Amino acid sequence: MISKKMAKEINDQIQRELFSEYLYLQMAAFLKGENFDGMAKWMTIQAKEEHSHAMKFFEFLYDRGENVILQKIDSPKNDFKSVLEVFKYAYGHELTVTKNINNLMALAKKENDYASESFLKWYVDEQVEEEASFDKIVKILQKIKDSGNGLIMLDKQLGKRE
Numbered sequence: 001m002i003s004k005k006m007a008k009e010i011n012d013q014i015q016r017e018l019f020s021e022y023l024y025l026q027m028a029a030f031l032k033g034e035n036f037d038g039m040a041k042w043m044t045i046q047a048k049e050e051h052s053h054a055m056k057f058f059e060f061l062y063d064r065g066e067n068v069i070l071q072k073i074d075s076p077k078n079d080f081k082s083v084l085e086v087f088k089y090a091y092g093h094e095l096t097v098t099k100n101i102n103n104l105m106a107l108a109k110k111e112n113d114y115a116s117e118s119f120l121k122w123y124v125d126e127q128v129e130e131e132a133s134f135d136k137i138v139k140i141l142q143k144i145k146d147s148g149n150g151l152i153m154l155d156k157q158l159g160k161r162e
């Protein structure tokens, strides 16, 4: 059993993870449209990861005797002007998700909900990786600036993600 408040917050987080999936899929579409197929592949894999994040919460709620109530997912931003803007926006998005996960962890601690705390630990660690991977790409893009060769090399590199 978990509290109704925790169940509500986890349902909200499922919506946010699915929104992340939607956002990254939109970014993949933009990158594909710009002929950066490697970056589009990287972002599509990222979108799939977000789906799996949502599904882990989904299963957890049932394991704890609560129901999933799916919510509306808004349209993500789609008017990107550059590859750098895409990755900067994604990095900013991940900082927000980290705050969401930290809030969930704070609630679990406040409620002495040790099972949720243990479960959420995975997400706390995952957010460190999520922030780092976007931040790294932003920093590379800032170095590359408008170099066509640099962008092509990065595209090739990111296309290796499995």
Ligand code: OFO
Residues within 6 Å of the ligand: 017, 020, 049, 050, 053, 093, 094, 097, 127, 130
């Ligand atoms: Fe689910 O970590 Fe990104 O948003």
